[in-house]
Amino acid sequence: MYSKIKSAVVVGLKGSVIEIETQISRGMPYHVIVGLPSQVIRESKDRVKSALKESGIRFPDDRITQNMFPAHIKKEGAHLDLPIAMGIMCCMMEPHVDLKEIGFIGELSLEGRIRPVTGVLSLIEGFVEDGIHQIVMPIQNLHEVSGMKNIEVFAYDDLNALLKAVEYGQMEALSVEDAIVDQPVLHKMDFNEVIGQNQAIRAIEISAVGNHNLLLVGPPGCGKTMIAERLRTVLPPLSNEKHLESAKVYSLLGERATAHERPFHAPHHSITRASMIGGTNALIPGIVTRAHNGVLFLDEILEFKNEVLQSLREPISNKSVLLTRNHQSVEFPCDFQLIATMNPCPCGNHMAKDLDCTCNDFEIKRYLNKLSGAILDRFDMLVFMDRVELRDVTEKNRSYNSNLISERISKALEFKRHLETQGTEVEMDGETNANLMRYYNSGKLSMRGHSKLFEIARSIALLEGMETINRKCLSEAIAYQGFHRLKHNL
Numbered sequence: 001m002y003s004k005i006k007s008a009v010v011v012g013l014k015g016s017v018i019e020i021e022t023q024i025s026r027g028m029p030y031h032v033i034v035g036l037p038s039q040v041i042r043e044s045k046d047r048v049k050s051a052l053k054e055s056g057i058r059f060p061d062d063r064i065t066q067n068m069f070p071a072h073i074k075k076e077g078a079h080l081d082l083p084i085a086m087g088i089m090c091c092m093m094e095p096h097v098d099l100k101e102i103g104f105i106g107e108l109s110l111e112g113r114i115r116p117v118t119g120v121l122s123l124i125e126g127f128v129e130d131g132i133h134q135i136v137m138p139i140q141n142l143h144e145v146s147g148m149k150n151i152e153v154f155a156y157d158d159l160n161a162l163l164k165a166v167e168y169g170q171m172e173a174l175s176v177e178d179a180i181v182d183q184p185v186l187h188k189m190d191f192n193e194v195i196g197q198n199q200a201i202r203a204i205e206i207s208a209v210g211n212h213n214l215l216l217v218g219p220p221g222c223g224k225t226m227i228a229e230r231l232r233t234v235l236p237p238l239s240n241e242k243h244l245e246s247a248k249v250y251s252l253l254g255e256r257a258t259a260h261e262r263p264f265h266a267p268h269h270s271i272t273r274a275s276m277i278g279g280t281n282a283l284i285p286g287i288v289t290r291a292h293n294g295v296l297f298l299d300e301i302l303e304f305k306n307e308v309l310q311s312l313r314e315p316i317s318n319k320s321v322l323l324t325r326n327h328q329s330v331e332f333p334c335d336f337q338l339i340a341t342m343n344p345c346p347c348g349n350h351m352a353k354d355l356d357c358t359c360n361d362f363e364i365k366r367y368l369n370k371l372s373g374a375i376l377d378r379f380d381m382l383v384f385m386d387r388v389e390l391r392d393v394t395e396k397n398r399s400y401n402s403n404l405i406s407e408r409i410s411k412a413l414e415f416k417r418h419l420e421t422q423g424t425e426v427e428m429d430g431e432t433n434a435n436l437m438r439y440y441n442s443g444k445l446s447m448r449g450h451s452k453l454f455e456i457a458r459s460i461a462l463l464e465g466m467e468t469i470n471r472k473c474l475s476e477a478i479a480y481q482g483f484h485r486l487k488h489n490l
């Protein structure tokens with residue numbers, strides 16, 4: 001008696017199809033699974049046996065040999081319980097359904113329930129890439145696949161019900177294409193609650209257009225956190241393609257991505273290195289990957305552990321993170337926008353207009369040293385903020401609101417896409433370019449600083465709807481380069 005069942009496994013975010021061959025022959029009762037199964041799958045033998053018994057099936061008192069291939073892929077995940085059980089069942093009954101082109105995923109409980117699994121979206125992507133469009137999966141994962149095209153889903157929460165359907169040829173596909181329409185995201189906060197700080201808000205707007213990493217520096221109470229948090233209210237929605245990428249990450253973590261809203265993560269400063277970049281014990285994505293396609297916000301960046309900040313350097317440059325365990329490596333994406341706040345000194349009043357700093361030079365130096373050059377170098381824009389005096393507030397200060405900013409950002413991005421389809425690139429006019437070269441040649445700017453400056457000036461031009469970067473765009477971009485002022489103190 002022989003059967004073949006298809007399932008899939010996930011490595012990183014990528015799903016690959018595997019096959020499970022089952023052979024049952026006369027002999028001493030014995031159940032072996034070969035083909036690089038992990039510890040979890042060896043345990044699944046017991047779950048499968050119990051689940052089949054509880055579903056009223058006599059577990060065969062024979063030699064059961066199951067082989068998973070291709071052999072080189074590590075078979076990991078409790079979702080292989082169901083295909084393992086189906087392999088055994090198909091040797092013992094005559095299915096009235098052609099199972100060759102169906103993929104199976106599901107964890108089994110001891111009493112025969114089909115429990116939800118993680119990584120469903122990656123698994124399904126693996127099936128579809130391999131030409132398998134019919135999938136048997138747990139009912140409780142159904143919400144994750146709503147709106148997906150090209151698949152036919154059979155969802156069950158009970159092994160017995162599934163076995164009966166297979167035996168009598170009564171499997172019914174559910175329609176998942178009727179996408180749940182995203183409700184527009186309602187934010188509880190808005191930029192119109194911020195008083196003054198026009199430059200910082202403008203910097204937020206520019207940073208969102210070009211995904212520039214932004215550092216806000218200023219005394220306590222000047223509104224740094226308030227402004228940084230409100231970045232989420234103006235981010236453009238995710239494209240379908242990017243939404244799927246993010247949803248795969250959340251699916252792997254057993255969570256659901258929230259509609260097409262961009263991820264926004266603000267971890268507490270007590271976060272560990274493993275939670276930040278990913279755990280090497282279970283190869284689970286960290287906060288940087290959850291923030292993929294969205295924002296990572298580090299409030300009071302100097303409060304974070306040094307090893308955590310240092311661990312961010314490579315993910316920020318590479319836009320991906322590599323986790324390694326027992327010679328196995330997986331790569332997760334982490335293309336996020338970084339936004340952070342900090343005080344300029346331990347008391348916070350250094351460089352503030354009307355406030356007295358009580359720190360001495362040594363204290364300030366030691367404090368800023370924590371923000372090593374390498375991490376500081378990962379920021380593209382820096383804004384010094386000061387406390388707003390109520391007398392400075394004019395009506396104009398109140399004219400910022402999240403809707404208007406969000407519209408301007410979307411318009412700039414649309415303009416960018418338009419230029420891309422035309423094959424046009426934003427260029428700098430001759431005179432401005434000469435100015436930039438002079439600035440570069442004066443030695444105040446590194447190669448990296450030069451390209452950062454160009455990119456920020458480009459985002460400003462896009463916001464203005466211009467194909468050419470002029471002097472005004474460049475001088476505004478330079479205004480967000482206060483790094484030497486900060487570094488001066490290092």
Ligand SMILES: [Zn+2]
Nearest residue numbers: 345347357359
């Ligand atoms: Zn101070």
